[in-house]
Amino acid sequence: xxxxxxxxxxxxxxxxxxxxxxxxxxxxxxxxxxxxxxxxxxxxxxxxxxxxxxxxxxxxxxxxxxxxxxxxxxxxxxxxxxxxxxxxxxxxxxxxxxxxxxxxxxxxxxxxxxxxxxxxxxxxxxxxxxxxxxxxxxxxxxxxxxxxxxxxxxxxxxxxxxxxxxxxxxxxxxxxxxxxxxxxxxxxxxxxxxxxxxxxxxxxxxxxxxxxxxxxxxxxxxxxxxxxxxxxxxxxxxxxxxxxxxxxxxxxxxxxxxxxxxxxxxxxxxxxxxxxxxxxxxxxxxxxxxxxxxxxxxxxxxxxxxxxxxxxxxxxxxxxxxxxxxxxxxxxxxxxxxxxxxxxxxxxxxxxxxxxxxxxxxxxxxxxxxxxxxxxxxxxxxxxxxxxxxxxxxxxxxxxxxxxxxxxxxxxxxxxxxxxxxxxxxxxxxxxxxxxxxxxxxxxxxx
Ligand code: URA
Numbered sequence: 154x155x156x157x158x159x160x161x162x163x164x165x166x167x168x169x170x171x172x173x174x175x176x177x178x179x180x181x182x183x184x185x186x187x188x189x190x191x192x193x194x195x196x197x198x199x200x201x202x203x204x205x206x207x208x209x210x211x212x213x214x215x216x217x218x219x220x221x222x223x224x225x226x227x228x229x230x231x232x233x234x235x236x237x238x239x240x241x242x243x244x245x246x247x248x249x250x251x252x253x254x255x256x257x258x259x260x261x262x263x264x265x266x267x268x269x270x271x272x273x274x275x276x277x278x279x280x281x282x283x284x285x286x287x288x289x290x291x292x293x294x295x296x297x298x299x300x301x302x303x304x305x306x307x308x309x310x311x312x313x314x315x316x317x318x319x320x321x322x323x324x325x326x327x328x329x330x331x332x333x334x335x336x337x338x339x340x341x342x343x344x345x346x347x348x349x350x351x352x353x354x355x356x357x358x359x360x361x362x363x364x365x366x367x368x369x370x371x372x373x374x375x376x377x378x379x380x381x382x383x384x385x386x387x388x389x390x391x392x393x394x395x396x397x398x399x400x401x402x403x404x405x406x407x408x409x410x411x412x413x414x415x416x417x418x419x420x421x422x423x424x425x426x427x428x429x430x431x432x433x434x435x436x437x438x439x440x441x442x443x444x445x446x447x448x449x450x451x452x453x454x455x456x457x458x459x460x461x462x463x464x465x466x467x468x469x470x471x472x473x474x475x476x477x478x479x480x481x482x483x484x485x486x487x488x489x490x491x492x493x494x495x496x497x498x499x500x501x502x503x504x505x506x507x508x509x510x511x512x513x514x515x516x517x518x519x520x521x522x523x524x525x526x527x528x529x530x531x532x533x534x535x536x537x538x539x540x541x542x543x544x545x546x547x548x549x550x551x552x553x554x555x556x557x558x559x560x561x562x563x564x565x566x567x568x569x570x571x572x573x574x575x576x577x578x579x580x581x582x583x584x585x586x587x588x589x590x591x592x593x594x595x596x597x598x599x600x
Contacts, residue, residue, distance in 0.1 A: 156180065156190050163197040171210050178214040178313045188320055195317070195326040203331035205376065211331065212377050215339030218313035222289055224260060224345035227297050231258045232433045235341055236352040237333065237370065238270035238360055240509040241395030244352065244426045245273045245303070246409040250462035251430050251454055253300030257437035260296050261303045262310070262344045266518040266526070267322060269358070269509030271405065274305050275518075279402035279528030283472035295469045300462060303470070311339045319522060328360050334373040341378070348384040348436035350429050351375070353587075356393030356580060358505025364389075364584075371587040379589045386432050388595070389585040390425060394503045394538050397422035401517040401531015401552065407480045413463055416454035421537075421582050427451055428583055428599070443586075443599050486529045486552035490559060494542035498572040503538060507569035511562050515553040527554050538579045542572060 154176045163169060177194060180186035203211065224231050232252065236242050249259045263273035263285075274285045287295070287304040295302035306315055314336050321327050321336075341349050351374050354360070355367035371387040378385025397419040399408040412418035412426070431446030440446040453459060467477055476483050494500075512518055516527030532549040536542055548570060551562060583595040 156186055160190060160194050160197060163194060163201060166201045168204055169207055174207060174210045175214050178211070178218060181316060182218050182313050191317065191320055192324045192326070195321055195324060195329070195332065198332055199326045199329040202329075205373070208331040208334050208373060209377055209380055211335040212339050212342070215311045215314045215335055216343050219311050219343065220309040221343045222260070222292075222310070222345040224258070224293065224296070227258050227293065229256060229258050230347040230437045231260055231345060232348045232350070232437045233259060233261055233341060233344065233346045234350045234352065234429050234433060235337060237337070237354050238267060239354045239392040239396060240270060240358040240505050240512070241397050241400045241405065242271065242352075242354070242392070243276060243397060243405040243409055244422070244429055246276065246406065246463070247412055247426045247454070247459070248430045248433065249301040249303065250413070250459035250466065251426070251450055252433045252437070254453055254459045254462055255434060255437070255439050255449070256300070257433065257439060258296055259301035259433075260292070260344055260346060261301065262306055262340055263303055264306070266513070268327060268360070269506050269513060269518070270360070271400070271402065271509075271512070271518065273303065275526050276402045276405050277303060277470075278526075279406055280467060280472040280476060283467065284470050287470070295466070299466045299469050301466060303466070306340060310343050314339050322522075330361065330366065330370045330373055333360065333370060334377055338374055338377040338381070342381045342383065346383060348433075349378050349386075350432040350436065351385065351387040352425070352429055353387045353389050354392035355389055355584065356391050356505065357503070358392040358395070358509055368585070368587065368592060371585075372592075375587055375589060384436050385588070386436065387587040388428060388432065388583055389587065391580045391582050391584065393505055393580050395505065395508060395534055396425065398534045399531065400508065400512050400534070401515070401529070402526060403483060403528040404531040404533060404552070407483070410460075410477060410480050412454070413460035414457055416451065423454075424582060427454070447599070484529065487554045488552070488556060488559060490551050490563070491547040492532070492549040492551055492563065492566045494544055494546050494548055494570075494572060495567060496544050496572055498542060498574050499576040500536055500538050500540050500542060500548070500570060501573040501577040502571040504569040507565055508532070511565045511569065514565070515551065515558050515562055516555050530554060539576055541576075
């Protein structure tokens with residue numbers, strides 16, 4: 154087969170065969186297809202899309218490019234949660250121990266920050282000593298002993314995705330629905346799960362901000378999950394402002410510790426974590442409805458029991474327990490400043506992409522693959538959409554080690570907020586539930 158002909162076929166909007174997709178992926182993994190050819194193919198897909206059939210073929214080619222994890226030795230239904238990515242999105246660290254405390258094994262293969270979004274692995278690595286580069290056997294051991302385990306994608310799981318994902322990150326081809334579907338679902342199916350809850354983000358801080366497109370993404374993810382025999386539920390959730398109050402790797406761990414102690418904290422973060430956990434309990438067959446699951450999870454979170462499990466996982470993965478027990482002992486940032494309101498009024502909108510990019514520039518994310526993350530960098534928000542502000546009042550406290558990032562951050566943040574005279578309506582946190590039966594309004598579905 155000639156790769157150029159396949160690229161041209163997709164460039165011209167034509168449908169590819171299984172053999173053609175398989176050939177491209179195999180030759181990309183074995184190195185015979187050059188990065189520039191794969192980039193051209195990714196861009197052709199970005200503009201022309203893939204049919205449902207092509208997307209499924211691509212997903213299974215991703216899986217078959219490597220190994221799959223066999224978790225059949227661990228009893229119980231294994232349920233995971235995956236988010237399409239956002240700013241301040243830290244639910245994993247709370248819900249994994251929470252759901253595991255009900256006896257549901259939670260195997261989590263997570264990612265690093267991508268573009269303006271944060272990554273669970275980078276957050277966990279802000280705990281001194283915490284290891285996410287586990288071998289599969291160690292991952293399984295921790296999963297069976299602790300009840301949940303969190304690791305990065307190994308070199309043997311979906312190697313095609315690993316290579317393609319880095320290429321997409323630097324070629325402007327991340328925001329493609331079929332490529333995101335194949336990338337996420339390939340890894341999740343290879344992970345050995347029985348069921349999956351997806352947190353599909355919509356709004357200015359999401360990779361796909363437009364709601365109608367987000368729905369298509371959620372439908373695509375659910376369709377592939379079900380095709381692979383995994384019960385899959387997607388929640389469509391708001392990412393038009395940071396989730397919770399803290400943004401930045403260690404700061405986000407700190408916010409999780411606060412909530413894990415007694416279930417109290419930023420309402421949006423707690424509510425979303427409980428909704429996702431409730432859905433995981435349903436898939437794990439511990440409840441008959443999500444609402445029942447939410448109530449069980451609320452009580453459990455308030456009891457502090459999941460925090461004990463979280464601490465156990467920190468020890469199992471090599472992390473320093475003393476900072477978890479005394480978060481205030483964590484080193485302080487060199488520079489700190491206030492992001493203040495430029496006038497009186499109500500915050501009617503944040504540009505959450507700009508907030509995410511500010512965090513990256515402060516040192517909380519990477520601009521190049523080789524960049525080192527500064528775990529202390531980030532922001533603590535004191536105001537949310539709908540908050541009343543006075544000129545000069547703080548909207549967020551900002552932390553960095555990079556003195557030269559301060560002035561650009563002030564400018565970027567000032568442009569990321571809209572202050573209006575009237576209080577406007579804010580977006581619903583959880584908007585829809587999408588499953589194999591269709592699209593449901595969250596409020597109707599989960600009374
Ligand atoms: N997360 C993934 O794993 N893949 C994507 O393509 C986007 C987000």
